[in-house]
Amino acid sequence: MKLPIYLDYSATTPVDPRVAQKMIRSSPSSSATRRAARMRSAGSRRAVEEARAHVAALINAHPKEIVWTSGATEGNNLAIKGAAQFYKTKGKHLITQRTEHKRCSTRSAS
Numbered sequence: 001m002k003l004p005i006y007l008d009y010s011a012t013t014p015v016d017p018r019v020a021q022k023m024i025r026s027s028p029s030s031s032a033t034r035r036a037a038r039m040r041s042a043g044s045r046r047a048v049e050e051a052r053a054h055v056a057a058l059i060n061a062h063p064k065e066i067v068w069t070s071g072a073t074e075g076n077n078l079a080i081k082g083a084a085q086f087y088k089t090k091g092k093h094l095i096t097q098r099t100e101h102k103r104c105s106t107r108s109a110s
Contacts, residue, residue, distance in 0.1 A: 022047055022051075025043075025047075048068070049063070052066045052068075080094065
């Protein structure tokens with residue numbers, strides 16, 4: 001029996017143990033008081049901003065240029081909308097091809 005080859009590593013990437021530790025420390029506890037939850041939320045926000053600054057430094061970018069998305073569809077939509085906004089003076093059309101991510105061609109058609 002031939003098994004299919006699955007090439008979407010992004011969907012199945014294991015979480016680095018160092019990242020998991022930071023996430024666990026930032027996760028809200030279900031038994032937390034409101035004040036404790038707010039404090040933990042502020043800590044989570046700081047952790048996200050530290051990560052943003054770290055990634056920006058790695059690629060020689062400004063932290064405001066780093067945008068986190070929940071996945072491919074959101075990232076693709078953001079890129080399409082950004083390109084459309086940037087080139088709006090050139091016309092109101094987008095060209096895609098069959099090899100695009102499915103959500104790109106669906107999104108650009110709407």
